[in-house]
Amino acid sequence: MMIxxxxxxxxxxxxxxLTSVNGEVLARRFFDKSFAEMIDCADSIAADGQPLVVASKIFSQAPLPERVATTDLYPIVARMAQETGASFYLFGASEEVNRATYENTLGVAPRLNIVGRSHGYLKGAALDAKIEEINTLAPDILWLAMGVPLEQQFVRDYAHRLKNVKMIKTSGGLFDFIAGTKKRAPQWMQDTGLEWAFRLSLEPKRLLKRYLTTNPVAAFLLLTQTQ
Incomplete structure (x- = not known):
């Protein structure tokens, strides 16, 4: 579809x-009406969380065929894009992570046209100038890696100024994984919906409070509102 x-x-x-939903996003959407509006207006919403797929197979008359993790999607699209000439812009994360993402992406797809890249820590006039730059470069796919809810807010506030860009794909922590600064869970944990537990073991101080507050809400929503 992206190609x-x-x-x-x-x-x-x-x-x-184009955006994605996991347990954290479900919980945020439940509690925050403005955030729900930013999610619901997307042209495409993928399930980036195995529990969503499992719940759909149990409760839904139209179950999801599979999880679409952005970290899995990205190299596939990169390889296809280098064959078709589709262009990328990489926006988000720190300068170090962004640069490493650029370099590692070209390692996977050396003929890919990455028209530009930038870290995501821009404000005011610097951000305005960057928006104009991206629009002028006119990438086919803007990969936006700022995390929830900043990337949804970016789309809300700036997408109308990017009329030469064909699509924006929100990407969460994608660049950290592509750059190699964070590890992914073993495949069996991904397949059984336990990737969150692996991430918690690596970053307990940052993630414990989030998971304690969002996972129970997400589980409740999946059990009671899957259609």
Whole structure:
């Protein structure tokens, strides 16, 4: 789908908005109406969490076929894009992580056209200038790695100024994984919905409070509101 969109003209009203949902996003959406609106207006919402897939297979008449983890999706799209000529812009994370993501991406897809990149710590005039730069460079796919909810807020506030960009894909912590600064869980933990436990073991101080407050809410929503 992303490659097909990259072949079509840019949309007059602005880029397509592609995002993902996991347990944290479900919980945030439940408690925050404004955040729910930022999620619900997306053109495509993928399930980036195995519990969503499992719940859909148990409760839904139209179960999700599989999880679409952005970290798995990214190298696939990169390899396809280098064959079709679709272009990337990498926006987000620190300068060190962003640079490493750029370099490692070219290691996977050496002929990929990455028209630009930037760390995500920009404000005011610097951010305004960067928005103009991205629009001028007109990438087919803007990979936006700022984390929730900053990347959704970015789409809300700036997508209308990026009319030459064909699509924005929110990417969470994607660049950390591509850069190699964070490890992914073993495949069996990903497949059984336990990737959160692996991440918690690596970053307990940062993630414990989040998971204690969001995982029970997400589980309740999956059990009671899956259709």
């Amino acid at each position: 097909d969109l990259s072949r079509a003209p840019a949309r007059s009203k602005g880029p397509y908005y």
